[in-house]
Amino acid sequence: MSRKASDNVEYTLRSLSNLMGEKRRRQADGSAGSGAAAGERSLIAAESCSSLNSAASGGELERAARRQFQQDETPGFVYVVSVFSALGGFLFGYDTGVVSGALLLLKRELNLDALWQELLVSSTVGAAALSALAGGVLNGLCGRRPCILLASGLFTAGSGVLAAARDKETLLAGRVVVGLGIGVASMTVPVYIAEVAPPHLRGRLVTINSLFITGGQFFASVVDGIFSYLAKDGWRYMLGLSAVPAVIQFLGFLFLPESPRWLIQKGQTQRARRILSQMRGNQAIDEEYDSIKNNIEEEEKEVGAAGPVICRMLTYPPTRRALIVGCGLQMFQQLSGINTVMYYSATILQMSGVEDDRLAIWLAALTAFINFIFTLVGVWLVERMGRRKLTLGSLTGTAVALIILASGFLLSAQVSPRITINPPDPSHQNSTCTKYSYCSACMLDPDCGLCYKLNKSSVVESSCIPVDKDSTMKAAWGRCSNETVFKKEDLFWAYNFCPTPYSWTALLGLILYLIFFAPGMGPMPWTVNSEIYPLWARSTGNACSSGVNWVFNVLVSLTFLHTAEYLTYYGAFLLYTGFAALGLVFIYGCLPETKGKKLEEIESLFESRLCTCGSAGAF
């Protein structure tokens, strides 16, 4: 067939499909008794006579047309909308990632003690947990678009306050405002993208949000590296820069539409239809529109509309099961220790022999880059492998990597250098540091570091000394207290790591961990949560599961040092391995495959007893 002829056929099919869709829509609106029913009916009649009466096999043709255009390219608009919303993910990643570098400078400039440093980090995560939970109500009442606008407004305001802050109290206020933005964005953006995406691309588009999260973390680590050279006010740039994407997102969303599914639920059907058709370009939207509408009506009949949504979710078995799966995934994501691994990547790198602090910052940026690139692999894999296989494969690899990481720490602890010199404390403060006999014990105390010499590759003349309060790169007193002097004398200072020949095992574990975690366990909890709840429960379900993510994020990061103190480093990583193994059992048993399904079809996956997916033989 010539190109022109095939274009003609395509054009005819297209017009026919659109016309049929238009006709059905008008009939539906007419039968629902809409205002201009009479006028519309005559219009339908005229259309039917002139164009469709002759098409005896109209149904066939319509199906053919639909098949044809199902293959059509997805309109660029869906991508634009997804990328603008995913800026929320970028800000989430940036603002959680940037603080570690900013703190290095801040603690010197504003004289922050450990409590204030802790407050500036965890206030954001705590605020995110609260606002993610509150975001559910806001999403349900006001819609997705106002929530995204609110989040970008909060990001902008928060970064402005942070960049201009003159004291630590203002910094704390700014970090809380940013945290409120992160929480709202983290629960709204995946839901919004899932609701506007066509089913065959939903997984990929929602996973782009996770790609933006890790992209934000990577960008933050580069910004930290660059501005770490600017000792005065460098932190203002680090913390203030996020205003740029926030303003872009705010302006973009002034022109971008509300989720059509939310609009249909609120009865704004004409607007919903217009937006849906804009999102689907040249494709017929009637089937999708009808299925969303019917589904909402059925849901209302089945579940009723009385009482708080969370109570209805808990008493209706399919949503209760979906909530357990969603929250469980988010919990196991955090219990696998991702943020500890990211946060301690600089330490792990130092253990492997990188001694310079600044080099460690740049190498930590490399770690963030691996996390980012392998999330991209996830974007590519999600529609090929499906959510279930990807998550199971990812968590299995993560568990193996955790074992290697733990072995690295174990081997290092076993050959931990002996401490040979115990100098008296000149400040007479009776520090605990000088009492340790092995480097491994000295390193588990956050107040101490090791001062030593090297004879070939063995550690000699080592002492455990309190670390300087202003810089972890030198000791508070003694041989290693003056950086320029001790380096000239061939002395070395180790904080947080023991120099051993096995440290590379931990580095290998770290890299493998990120390679396996990033494509699956990183993004899938967010992706799966955006699709497993029916519309009436979607905001609340995502609010709860995001809240669980943030709460476990705080718990794991805050308890790491204490866990390491009681269980040692390798014990802590073995504990995460145990959690990952439990997560594997949970996911194998309970996570159904949602790939390619319409959001409206997914509810039926939770109709049978929980945790029967594994027994159904669906790997």
Ligand SMILES: O[C@H]1[C@H](O)[C@@H](O)[C@H](O)[C@@H](O)[C@H]1O
């Ligand atoms: O999915 C993200 C991602 O994996 C990030 O790297 C991590 O910091 C977040 O806690 C997680 O929710």
